[in-house]
C-alpha cells in the first residue's frame with residue numbers, strides 16, 4: 001500500500017475572487033464556518049495522511065502565506081508557488097513539480113481549491129493503488145453536468161473520455177462529472193509541458209486517454225459542492241456548521257448555528273440552519289437568521305429577517321430588513337425596511353437608504 005503523502009492545491013486562475021462580496025480577498029480565504037475556506041481542505045487532507053501540501057496560485061498569493069505560514073499549526077508542511085501569469089490547471093500542476101519529493105511511481109493528490117466534499121481521500125488512494133492507474137479521478141453525479149467535466153467510464157471504472165463543459169446534447173453522455181480531486185502518479189506530472197498554460201481538463205486528460213494511459217474513475221456519492229457562486233458558498237458554510245459536510249476544521253461543535261467568540265447576539269435573536277456569526281459581529285433583538293453567513297464585524301439590526309444570504313465583513317443591515325438569497329458586500333449599508341431577494345448583490349461599501357427597495361405587493 002503506497003500512501004499519498006503529498007498534495008497540490010489549485011487556488012489560482014480567474015475564478016478565485018468572490019465578487020462583489022469582497023474585491024480583495026480571494027475566495028479560498030473567505031470564511032466558511034468561521035475559518036478561511038481553504039482550512040477545511042487542508043485539514044481534511046491532513047486527516048487522510050497528507051503531510052506536504054504545495055499551494056499553486058496565480059494572484060493575491062500574498063494573503064495565503066501570512067495566514068497559513070509553514071502549515072505547522074495544521075500539522076502540515078505547506079509551500080507556496082505563485083505563477084507570473086496564470087498557467088491553467090495543468091500548467092499550475094507542472095509548475096510546482098520541483099517542490100514534490102515523491103518517487104516517480106508514488107501517488108500525488110491534486111485538489112481544485114473551490115470544492116467542499118466529504119470524499120474519502122484514503123479510499124481514492126486505495127482505488128488508485130488497486131487499479132494501477134496512471135491517474136485516478138473522483139467522480140460525482142449531478143443533474144445538470146454542463147458546467148463541469150463529463151467523465152464516462154466503462155464497467156470497470158476505467159475512464160473512456162473526458163469532455164470539459166459539454167456544449168451539445170449529444171456530448172452529454174453521462175451524469176458523472178469530474179469532482180476536482182485527482183491522484184497522479186508522480187511521473188505523469190512530469191509529462192505535462194512546462195512553461196506555458198495547460199488545461200488539465202482540455203489538454204492533459206484527453207491527451208493521456210489518446211495515448212492509451214489508464215485513467216480510473218471512482219464514483220462516490222458523498223457530500224459534494226462546487227463553491228463557484230456566493231450562494232453555493234453560503235450553502236457550503238451552513239452545511240459545514242450542521243455537520244453535513246464533514247471537516248475537522250470547524251471551530252466548535254456542529255449544530256444549528258456557530259457563533260464566534262467575540263460576536264454579540266441578542267438573547268431573543270433566532271439563529272438556525274447552520275448560520276455563522278463571525279468575530280465581532282452584532283445581531284440585534286428579535287433578528288431571525290437562517291442558513292446564512294454573517295462575516296466579521298457585520299451588524300444586523302433588530303427585527304431583520306435573513307435567509308440563505310451572505311453578509312460581508314463590516315456590513316450593516318437595518319431594522320426589519322428582509323434578505324432572501326442576497327449577497328451583501330463588505331462594508332455595505334442596507335437601511336431599515338428594505339426587502340432584497342433572489343440573487344441580488346450589493347457592492348462592497350454601497351449605501352442603500354431606509355425603505356428604498358421591496359418586492360412584495362402593496363398591502
Ligand code: GDD
Pocket residue numbers: 010011012013014015016056057058083085086087088089092111112113114115147148149150164177178179180201226228
Ligand atoms: N494555480 C492556478 N493557476 N490555479 C488555477 C488556474 C491557474 O491558472 N486556473 C484554475 N485554477 C484553479 C481554480 O482556482 C480552481 O480551484 C480549480 O483550479 C478549477 O478551476 P475553475 O476555474 O474553478 O474550473 P471550473 O470550476 O470551471 O471546472 C473545474 O472544476 C469542476 C468541478 O467543480 C474542472 O476541473 C471541471 O472538470 C470540474 O468538473
Ligand code: MG
Pocket residue numbers: 015112114226228
Ligand atoms: Mg470551480
